[in-house]
Amino acid sequence: MADNDTTKIPSLADGLVNDGRTLMEKFQETGDLIDSSEAISKLQRALEHTPDGHGTVPVVLSFLALAFSSRFDVTDELRDLDEAISAGRRAVELATDEHPAVIPVYLTVLGVSLQSRFHRIGELPDLLEAIPMMRRAVEVTPDGDLAMPERLENHASSLRLLFERTGDLQSLDEAISTYQKLMELAPNGHVGMPSWLNGLGSCFELRFRRTEEIYDISEAIVMQRRAVEHTPDDDSDLPQRLHDLGLSLHTRYDRTRELFDLSEAVAMLRKALELSPPGDENKLSWLNNLGMALRSRFRRTEEMPDLAEAISVQQRAVDLTPNDHPAMPTRLVNLGSSLELLFSSTGDIRDINQAIAMHREAVRLTSDDHADKPSWIGALCSSLQDRFQVNKKLSDLSEVISSTREMVRLTPDGHGNMSRWLGQLGLSLVMRSNRKTGDVDAAREGISRLGEAVTCKSGSPQVKLGAAGMWTSFLMDAYPPAPPSIILPAFDTTLHLIELTATLEQTLQRRYTELQESSGIPLRAACAAFTIDRADKALEWLERGRCLVWGQLTNLRRPLDSLRQYDPHLTDNILEVSKKLDAAGSALTPSRTKMSSSEKTSLEEQAQDNLSLARRWDSLLDQARVFPGFENFLKPLNWLSLLEHLPESGPVIVINIDERRYNPISSEIEESDGNTERGIRCANLRGKRGETVIQGILRVLWKEIVKPILKALNVSKIHQSRVAALPRIWWCPTGPLSFLPIHAAGIYRDTGSESILDYAVSSYTPTVAALTERVKSGAFIEEKTSGLFITSQPSPDGVSSIPGTKKEVLAIYDITKKGGIRVEKLDGMGLTATGCLDHMETCSSVHLACHATQDAEDPLKSRFIFHSGPLELGSILQRNLKNADLAFLSACQTSTGAQKLPDEAVHLAAGMLAAGYRRVVATMWSIGDRHAPDVAVDFYQYLLSRRYPTSDGAFDGRHSAHALYHAPIGTSPSCLGA
The missing domain is CATH 1.25.40.10 (Tetratricopeptide repeat domain)
Known part of the structure; x- marks a missing residue:
């Protein structure tokens, strides 16, 4: 060479x-x-x-x-x-x-x-x-x-x-x-596909943390599930992929609060640690992340072993990490946050002091150009704020404010956490103004910062809604009072955020869970509107923020004949998407406990499809709103539109109740005769003048709410001989009033009584819009029944019907059959849920004489009980009941509602309305078996006595409220008509 x-x-x-x-x-x-x-x-x-x-x-x-x-x-x-x-x-x-x-x-x-x-x-x-x-x-x-x-x-x-x-x-x-x-x-x-799927999933998870776009975290989990599925059990990369999937599940839990995500996250992180070989350098990171998931589960379940284990594994991760390792700040922060939570449980000041020390060290070790430094400062501020709540030292609060300002400065515009940081700054400033008397500037800046947090372009709706709740509350309590130019857009924005937290890609169950966090805000908004003399906005905000899920169901099932003349193809697309969203939303969430990995992946992919459907739905509505007259297509109605289609037979009374005041809104009066400042006084329910508890409740309802409204409406007491002339009133109560029998309000004594029954026939409506839709759909025009379906419930031994229900069903069947009604009767012994639904599709009226239970945690699982199994509300909502008119629910507590969702109408009665029935008779409380048959028989006899000669024997459901009024225990607070 x-x-x-x-x-x-x-x-x-x-x-x-x-x-x-x-x-x-x-x-x-x-x-x-x-x-x-x-x-x-x-x-x-x-x-x-x-x-x-x-x-x-x-x-x-x-x-x-x-x-x-x-x-x-x-x-x-x-x-x-x-x-x-x-x-x-x-x-x-x-x-x-x-x-x-x-x-x-x-x-x-x-x-x-x-x-x-x-x-x-x-x-x-x-x-x-x-x-x-x-x-x-x-x-x-x-x-x-x-x-x-x-x-x-x-x-x-x-x-x-x-x-x-x-x-x-x-x-x-x-x-x-x-x-x-x-x-x-x-x-x-390709052999590398699992690795690439996992890497792509991790990128989507990271982008979700930055942008809070729910699509990203869902896509991350889909990719990572596929990666795990395609990784052999003996592959050395399996622990890493299990860990990454667990981390994404935990990240989604932070957004959705779905407990099954958190449970699976803990399981995946544990399995990753179990499978990793001794000496694996990843173990310290995985210990840290397992601790985070356990800490989250403790927050949810309050099981101390979870928190103790979280602290143990995170302490181990910190102890084994070299001081100069770049992961040390992350591990210090997470251990500190767990100690902060321990302090909240035990009150031991040493725990919060140690947490603060760890957070300070994490901040010190992190350069200003590091993306995570604002988060580390946020953790420090959280601990300082907790200590301030105990020691009340302004030095801690002042450090929180200065550190939060630094956190905001270091966070780039458009970052998903900006809204959270601004909200934290705003709250700290308001706290200082409350602690340091006369610091008006701090209060003013705090409220302004909260407003910035709410209107920030980035961030999750849930975080913004939390800031909005504080913002609007402080605005209402501010002195001098905030002007309408601030109050109005503040609550408009807040109501829009409520809508964004419960969107159509979620199941109904998930939407109801989200709405628990915002319960009461629409009522506060209406209260604020009254303080600035805007009854119109009060009505609009109540309609927009209450019964949100009910309204979504109604929109998905609304006829589109008027739109078809402009664009048949667009109309067909809207109908197609609405049917898919309706089915997806009302589908019952299966248990994931025994699901295989592939089944879970399929469920994730379905959730992604639902998200795409929801986005397509919004796009289609935007296209429809281009046509003349459709600018507000399927948007919340303004107050003028709400008043345009009210029933002519009587007023609609919306009663707003808030801790600051209560306000009645009527379709016939602008003010409640000077009673807008009236407060509901606390009543002694232990038996005033020998009253029972229920009599005390009815008396307070009468004196404090109903009678003043009747007086303002100039409704006079009708003599018994002129009962037929009683006017009709539709009640739309809000908040806690939704659980009380306004229709039976009155003073009941042995020596004489006075009640609303002397003045009017009562009905209820979940919202004003629900009633106006009934008017527009012809619900108050003569309607012939196309058949009555009756079912009864067997006794607990499954052999014979309960005596009361059997008597009720036989009596109804006899009088309706003799009246020429097409009637079908089935005993509960031979009836299945599917069979009942089939009959409901062909008959315009249904009478269910059975047991029923309401599931407050999952309203879709509220159900009617048959011998062969339950008929759940979710199943009813999935059927197309196009002939539905009248539903008589002769079962206990079918209109009771849920305490956590007083304004969402989650009871069976509202569910039947959402399923398509125009009018529903239901019960607020329990009703005895000996009373129910008498009520039902007189109810149908009244309807048959008011039928038209030319109606071929059919009865007219429009008379249902009066029929219930004339029942023998029409004064009972347990029965109500919708």
């Missing part, structure tokens, strides 16, 4: 390189550090025997870099990684275009080494140098090269790390697109 020949390696060096490569391969199999050291020694000697400028020097340097990097993976000695980077840099510098196939190899080796050192010491320049290497390696790799997938994955991984370090969203978006490109290029069944 000539001295100037640069194409061949000297024979001695060639042998050393081959020996070094062989030893490296052996080390990869055995992990014996002696093999690694000998490989490095031989490669160093080969480099010494290769002349400078020789074309093979970069090859030897690249092998040497790989050898040092491999030894670092075992020893964690930074010297090895420094040597690897030094050799890799020289290989890249000396590479020429003569051998283009090896250039991407040199670039990849250097990029991976730099990325490893970034992992170890967290220095940003290493990562910023690694990324261009990874990107260039991809760019110079020919299409079809078998190494392309690995290089794309390396590049995506480096971009993800850059986002985690700096918060640069553009890097994360590029990482996601790189992973997606990788999966498009790879053939089906």
Whole structure:
């Protein structure tokens, strides 16, 4: 070989390189550090025997870099990684275009080494140098090269790390697109697919944390479930993939509060730790994350063993982490947050002091340009605020305010946490104004900051709604009072946020859970509207914020004949999507306890489909709103539209109740005769003048609410002989009043009584819009029944019907049959839920004489009890009951409602209205078996006595309220008509 020949390696060096490569391969199999050291020694000697400028020097340097990097993976000695980077840099510098196939190899080796050192010491320049290497390696790799997938994955991984370090969203978006490109290029069944799915899922999880877009976290879980499914049980990567899936499930729990997500997250994180081999460097991170999930479960269940274990595993992670490790701040913060929670449970001041110390250290260890520093400051502020609640030292609160300002300064615009930080700052400022008398500036700035948190473009609706609750409350209590120009948009925005927390892609069960958090806000909004003399806004806000799910169901089932004349294709699309959303929303959530992994993945994919449907629904509505007259299509009605289609037969009374005041709104009066400031006084329910508890309730309702309203309406008492002339009143109570029998309000004594029954016939409506829709649909025009279906419930022994229900059913059947009504009767012994639904589809009226139970936690599982099984409300809502008119629910507590959702009409009666029935007779409380048959018989006899001669024997459901009034116990507070 000539001295100037640069194409061949000297024979001695060639042998050393081959020996070094062989030893490296052996080390990869055995992990014996002696093999690694000998490989490095031989490669160093080969480099010494290769002349400078020789074309093979970069090859030897690249092998040497790989050898040092491999030894670092075992020893964690930074010297090895420094040597690897030094050799890799020289290989890249000396590479020429003569051998283009090896250039991407040199670039990849250097990029991976730099990325490893970034992992170890967290220095940003290493990562910023690694990324261009990874990107260039991809760019110079020919299409079809078998190494392309690995290089794309390396590049995506480096971009993800850059986002985690700096918060640069553009890097994360590029990482996601790189992973997606990788999966498009790879053939089906590629061995790397599980790894890529997991990496892509992790990127979606990170983007969710930044943007709070629910699609991202759902997509993350779908990808990671697939990754786990396609990873063999003996694969060394399985623990990592289980961990990442568990982390995403926990992240989603933080948003949705679905307990099954949290339970599965804990299980996945435990399994990852169990399967990981001894000495796995990932274990400390996984211990930390398991502690976070256990802490979340403690918050939910208050089981102290969860918190104790959380602190134990997080303390272990901190103890085993080197002080200079970049993960130390994260682990300190999480341990501190668990100790803060322990303080909240035990009150031991040492716990909160220790938590504050750990948070301070985490902040100190983190540079200002680190994406997580605002979060660490937020954790410190939370602990300081907790200590302030105990020691009342203004120094703690002042530090909270100054630190929160710094947190806001360090957070980039558009970050998902900006709303949370602004809300925290606003609350702290208001707290200081309350603590430090006369600090008007702090109060003013605090309220302003809360407003910024609510109107922030980024952030989850749930976080914004929490800030909105504080913002509107402080605005109402502010002195001087906030002007209408601030009050009106504040509550408009808040009501819109309530809508955003319970959107159509969620199941009904999930929507009801979300709405528990905002219960009462619409009532407060209406109260605020009255303080500024805006009864119109009060009505609009009550309609917009109450019975939200009920309204969604109604919109999904609304006829679209008027839209069809403008665009038949658009109308068909809306109908198609509405049916799918309706079915998806009312579907009962199956138990995940015994689900297989593939079944869970399928459920996740269905949830993603529902999200896409909801987005398509919004897009279709926007298209419809372009047409003249459809500008407000399926939007909440303004007050003028609400008043346009009220029934002519009587007034509608909406009663708003709030801790500050109560206000009646009538369709016939503008004010309640000076009673807008009236408060409901506390009544002595222990038996005034010998009263029972129920008599006391009815007396207070009469004196404090009903009688003043009747007086304002100029409704006079009707003599018994003129009962037929009684006017009709529709009651729309709110809040706690929804559970009380307004229709029976009165004073009942042995010596004489006075009650609403002397003045009017009462009905109820969940909302004014529900009533106006009935008017527009012709519910108050003569309607012939197309059949009555009656069922009875067997006794607990399953042999015979309960005597009361059997008597009731037989009596109703006889009088309706004799009256010429098409009537079908089935005993509960032979009736299934499906059979009942089939009959309900063909008959306009249904009479259910049976037991019923209400499920306050999951309203869709409220049910009527048959011998063969329950008929759940969710199943009824899934049927198309296009003939539905009248439902008589002769079962206890079918209109009781749920305490946590007083304004969502979650009882069976409202469910029947949502299913399509125009009018429903139901019970608030229990009703005795001996009374129910008498009520039912007289009810139907009244309807049959008012039928028209030309109606072929059919009865008219419009008379149902009067029919109930004339029942023998029409004065009973247990019965009501809708």
